[in-house]
Amino acid sequence: MGTLVGHVAPGLGFLLIGLWHLFNHIKLHALNSHSYVSPPWFPSSKFKYLELLLIMAGSLASISMELFIGPDRHQPFDPDGTIPSNHLHNFEHSSISMTFFLYAAFAIVLDRIAAASRARYALTQLLAAVAFAQQLLLFHLHSADHDGPEGQYHLLLQLIVLVSLTTTLMGIGLPNSFTVSFTRSLSVLFQGVWLVAMGFMLWTPGLVPKGCFMNLEEGHQVVRCSSHEALHRAVSLVNIQFSWYLIGITVFGMSLYLGLVKVYAGKTQYFSLGEEEEDEVESNDDVESQKKSVRGNATSFIHVGKSFSPIDMER
Known part of the structure; x- marks a missing residue:
């Protein structure tokens, strides 16, 4: 992360997974409203574990970019073997990706080895909750300087991740609740949309708020504001943007639900x-x-x- 591509690429991943889950949960509930059980992931028609393998591939790509491709020396350590301060955030981001990789990997193992056990769904949900908890913890305790607009973007991102974490934990005890699954899928979709928005708004010079500018600090471009008034305006614009995105995501989710229910509910x-x-x-x-x-x-x-x-x- 720390760049446009570093936010847009994982953002697209969250967006696609959230959309995939949202579509499948609505469809499954429309077809089985009386016997609905929320699965932690969905097999594809062509290849059963495609979703999980894509998560693993995306996580490995993120880890490689953070630790080996992005750094100038193609490795994140100083010559004496210590972690330099400007690479601390690389290790934080890669730790998040590693947790999502473990979630997907163990989900496959549980499905193949413990296929006859109902506990596999609860354990897979628990692994997803651990991944979201790791994401929330490291974004909250981030070593990078997130003052100003960037800090506000990350603060609001933590609220979305908290919703994903909470609904994932609730899904363990409420596997028949469509509302919990619907909210979780919508929050994952929102994570992706917000990460993409962050990438463009923070690393596109033409989109930087008035009175603010991009400044190179420790090898990374950071948005800084020239005055307290400009900073206040920039943070307020982030809040307004978040509220508009929230409205848009809500309208999209409800519209998709109504449309899919109309298509599939009649097939009962x-x-x-x-x-x-x-x-x-x-x-x-x-x-x-x-x-x-x-x-x-x-x-x-x-x-x-x-x-x-x-x-x-x-x-």
Whole structure:
């Protein structure tokens, strides 16, 4: 990070993952509103672990850029083996990326080894929460000088990460809550949008607020303001920008929900009481099984003129 590309590239990654999760959670809930269970990640139709492998590849690329490609000597240490002060933030950023890499790697291992255990979903959610907690901690205790507009951008970013962390932890105990999953996906999407906005607003000279300028400090371009009034104006503009983005993300999320529900909710089918219900408990915590439950026998309905809620035939 610390550059336009350093913010835009990971921002696009968060944006795409958030959008992918938002779409799939809405679709899954629309198709299985009565048996919805929130998965921590979604398999793709072509390759099951594509999402997780992309997270791992992006994390490795970020670590390589921070520690080996970005530094002038292509390694982050001083000749005496110590970490120079101007590379502390490189280690902080790479630590965040390493935690997300571990989340994706263990998610694959848990899915392959503990596929029959329901605990794998909770443990995967816990790993995601650890990654968000690491992200929040290191952004809050960042070694870089985040005074002025840059500091305000990072402060507001921490609020979004806090929402991602909180909803991820809530998802462990509330796996059937669509609202929790929806909010978490929307917050990850917002993280991506905000990181992209930071990259352009802080490292594009033409977008620097009036009365402020870009200054080279310790090998990095930093936005500084010429007066207290200019600084106050710049920080206020960041707050206004955040509020507009929040409104836009909210409108987008609700519009996407309404659109997808209209498309997929009508595909729910109803079946007679003769349909089997034996696999209902076992299939609900699996994404593919949830999708099949719309066509198969995961949920049974009485359909005589009108449809009613599921009925336990043993009562």
